[in-house]
Amino acid sequence: MFDVPTTWSAFLRGDIGNWIGAFLTLAIFSILWKENPIYRWCEHIFVGSTSAYSVVTTFSSTIKTGVQTNMIQNGDWWEIIPICLGLLIYFQPFPGYRWISRFPTAYWVGYNAGMGLTIRTFMPLLTYARTSMLPLIVTTNGAFDLMASFNNTVFVGSLFLTLLYFFFSFDFIARQQWILSGGRWIVMLAFGASFGTTVMSRISLFLGRAEFLLGDWLGILPK
Amino acid sequence: MSVDRWRKFIHMDKRIIYLIMCIGVVAPMFMTFGLPITVERPMQDFFNVIENLPPDSIVVVAHEASPSQISEFKPMLICLMTHIYQKGHRIVIQSFWAQGNALALEWSKSAFEANGMIYGTDYVCVGYRTGLTAIMDGARTNYINAYSDRDHYGNTLSTMPVMRGFEKASDIGLVVIFTGGSPGVGEYISNWQSRGDVMNMIACAAAVQIPPEMVRYQAGMLQGICGGMSGAAQYEKIMGMPGSATSGMDSQGIGHLTIILLVILGNIGYFIIRNAEAKERASRDAAVS
Amino acid sequence: MRRTLPVALTFIVGVTAMINTYFVNPSLAAFCTRYLARTSTVSSAWAVGLGTLNLMRIHIRRINRRQDNWQYSVSLVVTYVIFLFLGVFLVGHQNNHFFQAFFNSIQPHLSSTMFSVLCFYIASAAFRAFRMRSMEATMMLLSAFIIMLGNVPIGAAIFPPMPQISDWIMNQINTSSLRAMSIGLSMGGIAQTMRNLVGIERGHLAAE
Numbered sequence: 001m002f003d004v005p006t007t008w009s010a011f012l013r014g015d016i017g018n019w020i021g022a023f024l025t026l027a028i029f030s031i032l033w034k035e036n037p038i039y040r041w042c043e044h045i046f047v048g049s050t051s052a053y054s055v056v057t058t059f060s061s062t063i064k065t066g067v068q069t070n071m072i073q074n075g076d077w078w079e080i081i082p083i084c085l086g087l088l089i090y091f092q093p094f095p096g097y098r099w100i101s102r103f104p105t106a107y108w109v110g111y112n113a114g115m116g117l118t119i120r121t122f123m124p125l126l127t128y129a130r131t132s133m134l135p136l137i138v139t140t141n142g143a144f145d146l147m148a149s150f151n152n153t154v155f156v157g158s159l160f161l162t163l164l165y166f167f168f169s170f171d172f173i174a175r176q177q178w179i180l181s182g183g184r185w186i187v188m189l190a191f192g193a194s195f196g197t198t199v200m201s202r203i204s205l206f207l208g209r210a211e212f213l214l215g216d217w218l219g220i221l222p223k
Numbered sequence: 224m225s226v227d228r229w230r231k232f233i234h235m236d237k238r239i240i241y242l243i244m245c246i247g248v249v250a251p252m253f254m255t256f257g258l259p260i261t262v263e264r265p266m267q268d269f270f271n272v273i274e275n276l277p278p279d280s281i282v283v284v285a286h287e288a289s290p291s292q293i294s295e296f297k298p299m300l301i302c303l304m305t306h307i308y309q310k311g312h313r314i315v316i317q318s319f320w321a322q323g324n325a326l327a328l329e330w331s332k333s334a335f336e337a338n339g340m341i342y343g344t345d346y347v348c349v350g351y352r353t354g355l356t357a358i359m360d361g362a363r364t365n366y367i368n369a370y371s372d373r374d375h376y377g378n379t380l381s382t383m384p385v386m387r388g389f390e391k392a393s394d395i396g397l398v399v400i401f402t403g404g405s406p407g408v409g410e411y412i413s414n415w416q417s418r419g420d421v422m423n424m425i426a427c428a429a430a431v432q433i434p435p436e437m438v439r440y441q442a443g444m445l446q447g448i449c450g451g452m453s454g455a456a457q458y459e460k461i462m463g464m465p466g467s468a469t470s471g472m473d474s475q476g477i478g479h480l481t482i483i484l485l486v487i488l489g490n491i492g493y494f495i496i497r498n499a500e501a502k503e504r505a506s507r508d509a510a511v512s
Numbered sequence: 513m514r515r516t517l518p519v520a521l522t523f524i525v526g527v528t529a530m531i532n533t534y535f536v537n538p539s540l541a542a543f544c545t546r547y548l549a550r551t552s553t554v555s556s557a558w559a560v561g562l563g564t565l566n567l568m569r570i571h572i573r574r575i576n577r578r579q580d581n582w583q584y585s586v587s588l589v590v591t592y593v594i595f596l597f598l599g600v601f602l603v604g605h606q607n608n609h610f611f612q613a614f615f616n617s618i619q620p621h622l623s624s625t626m627f628s629v630l631c632f633y634i635a636s637a638a639f640r641a642f643r644m645r646s647m648e649a650t651m652m653l654l655s656a657f658i659i660m661l662g663n664v665p666i667g668a669a670i671f672p673p674m675p676q677i678s679d680w681i682m683n684q685i686n687t688s689s690l691r692a693m694s695i696g697l698s699m700g701g702i703a704q705t706m707r708n709l710v711g712i713e714r715g716h717l718a719a720e
Contacts, residue, residue, distance in 0.1 A: 003603045009613035017617035024618065028625035032241050032632055037584075044584040046622040048591030051564040053615065054321045056599030056606045057351045062557035064605075065371045082551040086558030093569065102518040102717045104555050109708055109716045110522035111552045114529030115356050116705040123417030124409075124444065125698040128691050131442045151680075155688045162692035184648055190689035192652035193681055194434045196659025197451065199634060201295070201430035203248055203478040204452045206631035207471050208294035208624055210249050221252055237636045244635040258665035261675060290620035291627035325612070326620075353560065354553030361549045364541065369549075376607050418533070430663075437682055438690045453663050476666030478631075483657055485639040490653075493643050 022217040025209055132159055158186045226499040233492040240485065247481030251473040260472065265440055266457040269425045269447025272397065273306055276423075280396025281389050282307050283421075285411060286318045286327035288403045292429050296401055297330040298455040298468035299427045303399060304334035304346070306462060312396065313385045314346035316375075319355045319406045324348050324375050327401075343383040350375035355406055359414035363392045392420040403429045408436060412444050427454070519711035526709045568592065655681055 012020075027042040066083070070076040085104050092101040134156055138148035165183025167173055215221040224232075276282070284303065288296050307314055318324045328348055340346055349370045352358050361369030366389060372380050380386055388394060392415050400408045408426050415421040423446060428436045430451030439445045449458050452475055455468035525548065532544040571585035595615070602608040606615075644650040661667030662678020707713035 001601055001603050003608065004610045006609055009609040012610075012613035012617050017613065020617045021621040024621045025625045028622060028629065031629060033238060040581065040584050041587050042622055043626075044588035045591045045618065046626060047567070048588040049595050049615070049619045050623070051567055052592045052595030052599060053606065053619065054560050055564050055596060056611075057321045058353055058557050058560040059600060060377075060605035060607075061350045061373075061375075062353050062553065065373050065377070066554050066557075069371050069373060078547070079550070079554060082554035083558075085551065086555030089555075089559050089562050090565070092562060093566070099514040102514070103521060104559070105716050106518035106521040107525055108552060108556055108559075110525035111529055111548065112356055113522065113705045113709040114526030115360065115533070117526070117530050117702065117709065118533040120413040120417050120533075121698060121702055121705070124412055124439075124442075125695060125702075127442050127444060128438075128695050128698075132688075132691060151684055154684045158685050158688035159692045162689045163695065166693070166696050185651055186685060186689050188648045188652040189655045189681065190434075190686045192655025193659045193686040195652070195656040196663060196678075197430045197433045199479060199482055199638075199656075199660055200451050200453065200475060200663050202628075202631040202634045203475055204294045204430060204471070205291050205624065205628035206245075206248055207452070207474055208291070209628045210252065210474075211294065211467065211471075212621070212624075214249070214252065233640070240636045240639055241632040244632055248631070256666070258669055260665055261668065263675070263679070290623045293620075293624060322620075325606070329616070352553060353557040354549075357549035357552040357556075361545050361553075364545050368545075376604070434682070434686055434690055435694075437687050438694060441683065441687050442691070451663070472665055476664040479660045479664050480666065482635050482638055483660060485635060486642045486653065486657075489639045489642065490644055 018217045022213060025213060029209075132156065161186050162190075226496060229492040229495045233489055233496070243485070244478070244481055248474045248478040251477045252470070254473070255470070256473045256476070258473070258476065260453075260456050260460050260469065262457045262461055265437070265448035265450065266454055266461070267447075268440075269449045269454075270306075270458070270461050272423060272425050272446045273303075273310060273312075276310065276312060276396050278311050280312045281394055282312045282314050283395050283398045284314055284316045284327065285398060285400045286316060286323045287320050287407050288318070288323050288326055288401050288429075289320060290322060290326060292401075292403045293330065294467065294471060295429050295452050295455060296326075296403075296427065298452075298466050299401070299449055299458060300327065300331045301334045301466065302455070302458040302462045302464055303427070304331045304340070305338055305464065308334075308338050308340055308345060313389075315385070315389070315395075316346065316348040318351060319358075319410070320403075321351055323401075324350050328375070343378070344385055347380070347383055347385045348375040349380065355410055356414065359392075359410070363415070363418065363420055366391055366394075395421045397421075397423040397425065399425050399427060401427045402432050402436065404432070407432065408439060408445065412439065416444060425449075515714070515717060518717055519714065523709060523711065564592070655685070 024042055024045075027038045030036055031039045066079055071079050085107060089101050089104045091097040091099075132155075134152040136149060136153050136156065138145040138152060140148065161179065161183040164173055164179045165187060173179060211221065273282075284300075284307075286296075286300075304314065316324060316327045318327065334340070335342075335346070350373070352370065358369050367380050367386065370380060374380050374383070395415075398411055398415065398421050400411050402408045408424070408428075411421075411424060416424055424444065425447040426432075426436050426439075426445050427449045428451065430453070433448070433450040436445060436448050436450065440448050449455065452468050452471050456472045459466050459469050528540075529544060529548060532540050532548075568589065571588050573579075574585045575582050575589065598608075598611050598614065599606055602611050605611070642649075642653060642656075644653055658674065658681055659678050661670065662675045662681075667674040667678070704713065708716070
């Protein structure tokens, strides 16, 4: 274990860090002009750095903490069993011994499946079902509420049409054209709405980079 | 414009479209339209949930995010941290995304400094762990043990003042989930809300996640949503802290209009060409017959 | 034995976890939290290494065989080794001041920009492919326009009731449709989980 002087990190946090960031940003944006080696180079650096970071965080936060704190400090030596179980996954690349790697996978699938077949999964499903049962005729202060009734009818109708559209089990439903077109229309309206929000997300992504380039790096954005 | 010109137009070099889009988003950064921002119901509910929390509550900020969400999540985090601190609650940051914890600390730095918030007393970050289901299940009975009594930096959690009285998930007053994908809101609802541990949950959603979160909001699983950059701008408005989201809404507006205009022009071109081709075909058929 | 034992392990672990949530038994709950859940957390941490090991294997092989674009693989392997070395051997690991500064000057920029390119692709794709070819496509287009305009203040400036119309589509149509899909997905998920638990579905067990 070693450390480096804090001046090194201060150096990277200053202008030089902005310049590196700007170079990498422009290198990735260069793909918009055409395919080029600098983009490919940066793409590989991205994959390398991201995967290394995942390993480092997992190592320090789960593995090291487990060994140092739980085993050595607290004396929970039984944790050697999960460590060994986890290590069995490394038999995966060896064809003759690949079957050994099934044990950790079987454990994870079993644990998550067991947890999945509980209230964790059923509750959201039941909540969706319960809150979908809306009255089609709504009265407010004793008077018929046209708008609320219309909204509830549209909501319940859209829900049923979508459910039926994706319900392939009976031929009868598959033959009903009104269900198919109604369901398709509703799904298309929903996808259109999702597209609308996706556009906002994509513009936000670019805005972040534009703010970095024009603000942090070039400093020409009005404050 | 002649049909040939329309044909050329709808087959124009994609780089011209990129340039138009770039100008559409960047140009408004240098001017301010100052269009009024309306606070919508999901955002108002989001704000009210924090306002109505009992004093000295534990608020878990689950920052399930990646660096690309900076322009949406950073302004939300700044407002959120300030809001929670001003209301006198304690903050526990956690994330099941490898970079989520470090990003939350980095993006909230200005709020921590501006409010003089102290690490370990006012807020803490418990760090990243693998095995989400197991961690969240363990946290139901003993939160500190589930995190092996260590925070993001390897310090002992149990001795920190911020953790006083916080033993298990049911001690949490509110979970604020930043969601940019999976794991996200669904996992928190399944593991904590469905089993009755934490009922108060609100979400800060990336715009792309708004539709699925609206489903949960309408079903009552989420009590409020701060969605996308527009949600962040609304939060800044309520808090009286105009920032990058408020100024970004002008770029968003022109960016949206640019795409709408491109689609309309593309469709006009498509119909003109289709009609011209249909006419050509009809006259050819007439000549043959 | 090579298949039966893992299937049995899946079943035993799964049923134990399930029983723990259906019946209130303090000693079983303690066992599940302390051993069952902890084993899952600790053992799954090792799987992250396998993923990157495979990545390295592929790229080192490409370098050794001088396959097409092997030079890029060199940059990937070198970056990986540098980050891994610094992350493991620097004091404080990923929280070390230098590691953080080094990482922050490279990875977030690459990651953010990689995704921000989608802004241009979505504009280009919308211009080229979003056509009113049919009634369904027209409805999708109109819905997208309304939501897009309703999302930004400029939409209300152009047509004041736009945010209300946008909200109506989001609340009545989009939410109901997505809720129906969620119901279907949940039911499919439950069926799939049951198949995993009882060993009908064995896709997770690697081939020989």
